[in-house]
Amino acid sequence: MGRAEERRARQAQGRRAAPKRSSGAASGSASGSASGATAGGKKAGRSGIRRFVNWKTILGTFLGCCLLGMGAFIVLYMVVDIPKGNAAARQQSNIYQYSDGKLLARTGTVNREIVDLDKVPKDVQKTFVAAENKSFYKDAGVDLKGTARGLINTLSGKGKQGGSTITQQYVKNYYLNQDQTVTRKLKELVISLKVDRQTSKDDILAGYINTSYYGEGAYGIQAAAQAYYGVDASELKVEQGAYLASLLQAPSQYDWAVATDTGKRLVKARWAYTLDNMVEEGWLDSAKRAAMKFPEPVAPKGAPGMEGQTGYLVKAADSALAKQLVAQGTATSLDDAQNMVDAGGWTITLNIDKKKQALLEKTVKAQLTSKLDPKKRKVDGDIQAGAVSVDPKTGKVLAMYGGKSYLDHYINNATRPDYQVASTFKPLIFAAALDEEAKTQSGKTITANTVYDGTNRRPVVGSDIAFAPPNEDERSYGNVTVQTAVNKSINSVFAQMGVDVGMDEVLKVAGKLGMDTEKLESVPAQTLGSMGASPLQMAGVYATLDNHGKKVTPALVAKAEHKDRTVKFPDAIGDQVISEEAADTVTSVLTGVVDDGTARVSVRDNPARDGQQVAGKTGTSDNNKSAWFTGYTPDLVTSVGLFGEGAVGTSKAGQQVSMKGATGLVAESGRVNGGGFPAQIWAEYTFGAMGKVTKFDLNTTSGAAVQPTTLTPTPTRTQSSTPTSTPTTEEPTTEPPTTSSPPTPTDEPTTTEPTTTKPTTPTATPTDGIPDNPLDPNSQ
Template sequence: MGRAEERRARQRRGRRAAGPSGIRRLFTWKKILGTFLGLCLLGIGGFIVLYLMIDVPQGNALAQEQSNVYKYADGSTLARTGEVNREVVDLAQVPKEVQRTFVAAENKSFYSDSGVDLKGTARGVLNTLSGKGKQGGSTITQQYVKNYYLTQEQTVTRKLKELVISLKVDRQMSKDDILAGYINTSYYGRGTYGIQAAAQAYYRVDAEDLTVEQGAYLAALLQAPSQYDWSSASDTGRKLVKQRWNYVLDNMVEEGWLDATERAAAKFPVPKDPAGAPGMEGQTGYLVEAANAELARQLVDQGAAADTEEALARIDRGGWTITVNIDKKKQAQLVRSVKQQLTSKLDPKEREVDADVQAGAVSVDPKTGRVLAMYGGVDYLKHFRNNATRLDYQAASTFKPVILAAALEDAAETQDGDPITAKTIYDGDSERPAEDNGREVGFAPPNEDDVDYGDVTVQTAMNKSINSVFAQMGIDVGMDRVMEVAEDLGMSGGLEAVPAQTLGSMGASPLQMAGVYATFDNHGKKVTPAIVGAAEHKDLTVDLPDPVGEQVISREAADTVTSVLTGVVDDGTARVSVRNNPARGEQQVAGKTGTSDENKSAWFTGYTPGLVTSVGLFGENDEPPHNQVPMYKAGGEPRVNGGGFPALIWAQYTFGAMGGVTEFDLETDQGAAVEPDEEPTSEAPPSESPSEEPTSEAPTTSAPPTREAPTTQDPTTEPPVSDEPTTDDPTSEPPPTETSEIELPDNPAAPGNGNGNE
């Protein structure tokens, strides 16, 4: 090796040896520690600067609150909310043990901490940066600062301000003053701010008269006021608020603030029903409540609020002008129809069960998704819960069209490999075990009145609402797929994919079912019923989504369902109340009845090409805790069926509100609207409940018959309707017009007690 090469080799060895040494020199532990300490000092310095720059601002204390204005679609005023319901009380007026329920619920270390929770704040900042929403773990001081000094916006800047101001407030104010501020500015639901307003709203007492059990409920309520309000909470919500109530009392015992013996004797204090506010009587309160709920969901979706509770609190603070899609004329027509076809026939003095019947209804334009009319109950000040939006009663057989839609969408086949169409033959015997590939799945539902139908077509099964057929069809399609289609059509998510769901055992609301059927009516394009048409606020722009969305099932599948559902009206469970209604004229109608097991709910959801309306009747105990109860013998009928009162309400409303006669534009070669069959006779058809022996007659597959309109009414002319606001109590409406006095049958479809869902 020459000298030059040797020198180059030594240089290469030197470079290799110097490499690791150089890295070590660059990243020594001293440099790493120094960098870390430097960053810490920089952070501390930055925080000191923030601390010096941020002063405790003037408290807003909700003093700038304004009213909300609600308008009908035509621009006329529906309602104007009053001032925020709040009243500040001194802490001395609140019993000591009640004060401590709030500390036990939110911040056990309140009396000893510095006013901030650094871990909780850091978690909140990270959640905000990552888009995960609302933080948790704030102290009472931080929550008071947010309520009293700051806005509810979810930004890093606001959270840092909250941290600094909380530290300063904790140094400047006593713990008692902070606690008083917290319980006086917090939102408790029912439009109330502060413990005094909440005590009155939930227990009809002043704050000074609250018991420790009642205080624990109000303290628990702050976590989720709308979800935990006992009067409207779901079963899950009631379970959760009871768990939190127990948590509060257990913490008090742990902290030595409550005797263990007294804790053991404590009983959950069920709150009183909401009293309602002046100006909210009649249907007004239901419409305002529904509009607020829809707007709150949108505020959460567009990031203007972290969750529904925060959004509702923001709406209740006022300053909004909200226009609803409600058509005042159609609203009056719907209210009148419920009165004339139902409430006028209920007499609680003669039949106790009549006091337990609740009605709800929603009417939707399928082309735009606008909610044109809504009936929430007899009076918002008399019945606290909106029957049009509640989700706690079974959908029953109004779910059967969803199963058929799933079968058609997937071109599903029977167990024998036959395509499922309107003409497909199924075994319609009662309690026939459903099978999957020759194996019984352990589900054999009875038909209504336990009737055996033998072999029937899918069309006949829909007309007569045969449970055993749709139980098997659900297995044929696959229950996972059926539930997926149900969610695509607008039913609540998370539906359990079990065969029993084929009976419509899931909860549903008239609002929800109106959306599902509006999607059928709109040829498979998703319709999400919209109550709010516009919402304006000086500090916020709200972009409302289009109620009509994408194609969720094919047009052919949707149109076939519509075609089949015309058979339910013309040759099925709705034929008496709807097909033979004198006001119908030549109008084409599709729809489905439903009656749940034990007669706790009864439905008719039906539609014309331009109007979809879902009517539900619900058995609810008139006395707290308002449990679900059967409606047998209500209105003097043995059984309340979907083809009775609900269909009668639907018919009077629809045939008065629809305008001119229209026909479905269907792209399908299946169903009742295709093959002509016999004309319906004028004789009284069989009852909705299939107690008679099945016949061998071929299923009706004709289009709705063409008939002369009754001489007493031109079906193309909408009957006169009162233009008076619909806030009136239905019992004080003007006398019905001549066209609304047509003699209609009194719930003819109600024999027997039956068994199984219809």
């Protein structure tokens, strides 16, 4: 046997013994075996799913699906006909009812006037094409990519589709509805293809601009031209047409009269995009485009029957219903939901109490609007009032005042969130301190009896951001309790308290109570109430305090019924968001604002009070652009706000302006403070609306409601005969001011608890150092 034969014999013997070897050897042997098999020209067979899945089966499956889809579409195309369109006839009335079922309003008369396309200037026609569908004159009426995206979004629940052509939008408006379903979208696709084949592009465009909803209750370009610019469609300029075309993307967001700053910025960008597209398509000269300025719409005119408070209530109810339709998944966007509401057929029952609503309207007129005379005093034309009344036990909105009349002032002052809440934010800082069991810089737990340094412009301690806020009228108070600081609304105390608690925690608690704090910076300046909020929001916040810390979300709508659906609204009473003791202690402290603080003249001394226990807080913003009183009894919470807004027709129309001098006020430089008109309106309404005298049932042992807040004046105190150089705006008290100088600021705030030992430096009581001025109802 030669060497080659011996080697082959050994290899063969090794292969036979392979199963007995280690795994590593087995692997090597198997590899060798595989190599041998390959060398011998034999291939290993496929196993498992690989025997059935290869590129041929994948391609075959794909082609099969395509053929099935095409076949299904052909069948769909054959069976779906163009329906009889009659959008105006489908419009139905909405019925709005008070809580007792009595009729509040009925809407549904469609504000639409059909105009022929030749009545609309050619360049205005092109603005709609440029804004929505540049390929309109060339396409087949559909955007397959956009429709596919819409179908996928609908199936996945991602929301509203984009990319529909003008033809598709016209079909949706005129032949179908706003439902976001796969069936509706497929029908839209088929009908659009057929409409495009059977109808001219001009007729489609005319149908589109005449059936679209532009906001302000306006359907069609003629109604929109009248609503926004006070002209007929034939008189529209190209820049005005570009705004109307831009509106169609989001009429509720882009409506200039009610748009937020973000909405205004977005619609301006959309307007510019539309005109730039016209230049790109050769429909507008670039030089003319460069010279164009954004055409701000005129003040809108409300529909007949919407005068007085009716329009405010109807629009607020529509908004609440639209939001709920989105929340429950019936609509994918607010604009789609608003279209569903505007289509009519709803019976909407509000929680509004007819008697309380009438009383609130009567009170605002008697206490404020009857005293305004814009012809005599220009500033009187700038005064806007808003108010909301809520049942703290149920969350029902019982009354709402949106302004003098919806037809005169389109913005609802009860729901607008753009004016500073000022000192009405201070109780929320104290609520955060109690709920978080916060401590002062010296380690003392913050309570109603904690003593702080109320010196004017005292720098806060413990903050990375320097802050030394002024008190009202630059007044210094020296050492005061938290109770006194609330009564007198002392800025320097609450700035320090906010830092002691931590501004992140303050804003977190404020958010839990109902304020919109997500976008606010956690800086000490927020302690002055520099954020905006509406009377509706503030009524909810204080209702939560009144409800012992259980969240109250004010509910305007009780129920909404339609022939196709019934909308259920969530419970207005939610979870416990702060502790009962924290909420009740805040309530207890806020009774001092009425009995010994900034609301005493307007509320405490009102003859209709009849012993009713009241808690509340005043607020007056910087430069006197807003003034507030939000207060409550055990059964009723009402927030009243006065806002300075430049009157229509003036150079500052719509801008925030000062209210100083309104109604001819001259005291305190004419300042309109929270303790004046807002508190007067609150008191007259609340004491007229209450059925019986009630007392708070509080789980607390501190605060003005459970402890006396005044001291008998000592015979040794005398009023200073030297007038101060700075006028005071503080509430009258039973004590004359002390002649003692306030302590100077120190690096560490005074936060020691009161003791029975008489301090060497006089400590201010809740009524200490405030001059008596019972004739001035407008102290802050």
